[in-house]
Amino acid sequence: MTTASTGAPLWLTDEEQCVWRAYLHATTLLEDHLDRQLQADAGMPHIYYGLLVQLSQAPRRQMRMTELAKDAKITRSRLSHAVARLEKNGWVRREDCPSDKRGQNAVLTDEGYEMLRRSAPGHVKAVRQAMFDRLTPEQVRSLGEIMKILAAGLQPEGADADLPWLR
Amino acid sequence: MTTASTGAPLWLTDEEQCVWRAYLHATTLLEDHLDRQLQADAGMPHIYYGLLVQLSQAPRRQMRMTELAKDAKITRSRLSHAVARLEKNGWVRREDCPSDKRGQNAVLTDEGYEMLRRSAPGHVKAVRQAMFDRLTPEQVRSLGEIMKILAAGLQPEGADADLPWLR
DNA sequence: GACCTTTTCTTGAAAGTTGAACTAGATAGA
DNA sequence: TCTATCTAGTTCAACTTTCAAGAAAAGGTC
Incomplete structure (x- = not known):
């Protein structure tokens, strides 16, 4: 069954459905797993850790806030809330940007850096156990290629500068 | 640099870091994209749509609630809230389970089914455009294989029955 | 300069998620 | 039976995310 205008199939094939389900399951399980790991070991969700x-x-x-939001693929609003929380923890502080009076710099404090230094090994281990230890080198290479294609397709227009692997 | 006990490397290699970044970017961008698409077209987040x-x-x-939660990989608590919301929309209703008085069945209503029928084509199109149209058949096959491995590794012990692709 | 538009960042309220505590019913063993 | 334990599902409070609205500064254009 295809659309009259484009000829693009309306439904997923059996194989595509199967891949899609596996994708959804794996990504939600992995994100949950890392969220719990970091909540337990570092006291914050995965995305906050990523900001640090x-x-x-x-x-x-x-x-700069906007740059950080762009790199982390979150909205500025979400980042504002997140930085406020991390500031309360003493891991980040805000500083006025000297060159643009509207701007703010999020600065990682020494306490924040220390916290990161302590929890990084455990996190890396979790990532390794969940992903890299289970895949062959060829699969890792393939996964990277696929994810870069998907990210590039979803990136807002003209945001190539935020795709470090294309530089 | 490796741990003394296991010999497992403490840090990710350059290639692994690159793959990991690409994975995080692609998965967050895709989830955001589908959340917005479904919020706009069906008035609910992606995960709620998945429940329907x-x-x-x-x-x-x-x-049964627990079965649904397991299949969708979410906690019972989260499902309770989600079903309460979907019930308000008239898309789901709860029924007492006849065989177990503690139990509840979440039932898709006719309105819910109708809503699904209307919004499915748009959603499938979004998934197709974001993923399947961009990958070669070989990449799709490979992605499926990789995701099944990752999901299997993260599945709670003894939950093989919830991995339909292993049946 | 005056005016308009854009960019940067924050705020507040509503919606969603989490983890722990809780109720009620099922199950199993003495 | 009685009792302890387990399972199903909900609820509460704390936290996170979203969306819309808004304040303040920057950048253009006349």
């Missing part, structure tokens, strides 16, 4: 990692890798361990 | 789909495929379009 981003900051830790930025020059001077700081980033 | 599950029900629609079950015998008599109904399922």
Whole structure:
């Protein structure tokens, strides 16, 4: 069965349905797993941890809010709330941006860095156990290729600059 | 650098880091995309839609709460809230389970089925455009294989019965 | 400069999620 | 039977996310 105009099939094939289900199951299970792991070991959800990692890798361990939101693929609103929470924990602080009075820099504090240093090994281990230990090198390569294609297709237009693997 | 005891590397390799980043980006972008698509076209988040789909495929379009939660990979608590909301929309209703007085059956209503029938084509199209149209048949096959491995590794012990692809 | 548009970031309320505590019914063993 | 334990499902409070609205500064254009 296809649409009259485009000829694109209306439904997924049996194989596609099966792949889609497996994709949904694997991704939700993995995200839940890492959320629980980090909640237990670092006291925050996975996405918050990811923000700290981003900051830790930025020059001077700081980033403009919008840039951080873009890199983490979340809305500015969500980031505002998240940074407020991380600020309460003492892991991040805000600083006014000198060159743009509207701007704010999120800065990873020493406590934040210390926390990251302590919890990183456990997190890496969890990721490794859940993903890389279970796949062959060929599968890892293939997974990377596929995920880059999917991400590129979903990226807002003109956002190539945010796809480091294309640089 | 490896742990003394197991010899497992503490950090991800460059390639693994790159694959991991791509995985996180692709999965969050895709989930956001489908959430917005379904919120706009069906008035509910992706996971709620998935619950209705599950029900629609079950015998008599109904399922025990726990079974539904297991299949959808969510907690019973989350499902309770979700069904309460879907009930308000008139898409699901609860019925006492005749054989177990503790139990409840979530039943897809005719309105719910109708809603699903209307919004399914748009959703399938979104999934197709985001994933299957962008991958070669070989990549689809490979993705399915990889996701099944990951899901199997994260499944709670003894839950093989919930992996339909292993039957 | 005055005006309009855009960008940056925050806020508040509504919706959704989590984990723990709880009720009620099933199950199994003495 | 009596009792302890387990299972099904809900509820509450704390937390997170979303969307719409808004304040403040920047950038253009006349």
